[in-house]
Amino acid sequence: MKRTRLIATAIAVLVLSAGVTACGGDDEESTTTAAEEETATESVEEVTLTADDISPTEKTFELSAMPTAETKSVTFVNEGDESHALLFARINEGFTLEEAFELQGEKGSAELIVEGDAKPGQTRTFDVKKPIEPGNYAMLCPIPNKEGTPHFELGQLEEFDIS
DSSP: OHHHHHHHHHHHHHHHHHHHHHHHOTTSOOOOOHHHHHHHHSOOSEEEEEEEEEETTEEEEEESSOOOTTOOEEEEEEOSSSOEEEEEEEEOTTOOHHHHHHHTTTTTTEEEEEEEEEOTTOEEEEEOSSOOOSEEEEEEOOOBOTTSOBGGGGTOEEEEEEO
């Protein structure tokens, strides 16, 4: 029961947090490399997402390649000193990230694709639960730091489109 509440809360945080983060991140320039752009157009059956802790107030997520419609699994590597979680969800058509956040994933605003966690130093592989269709997606860590700030607000958020 506790895990179910945690997962439900994490889904709500995913949708809500993605909207908040999207409001402030538009000023940054893209840092996509040519190799990443090339990989984005290829079929990728497995992606690796690496989580790390730069400091208590700065976290990172690094994708080996952008997921595609053919992605079947996500390997989640925790290189940090803290536990991290992974929520990979689709923000459904007709909803903005902000709307999905306000609705907490309800009313069909978001679909959970992968969820899981990893302790410090742990690597886990999770299967994709549903077919990946074209659309807007987000990956994030909903776990809060000691001050209560979710890790996705500290840098553990990836938002991308899959065509």
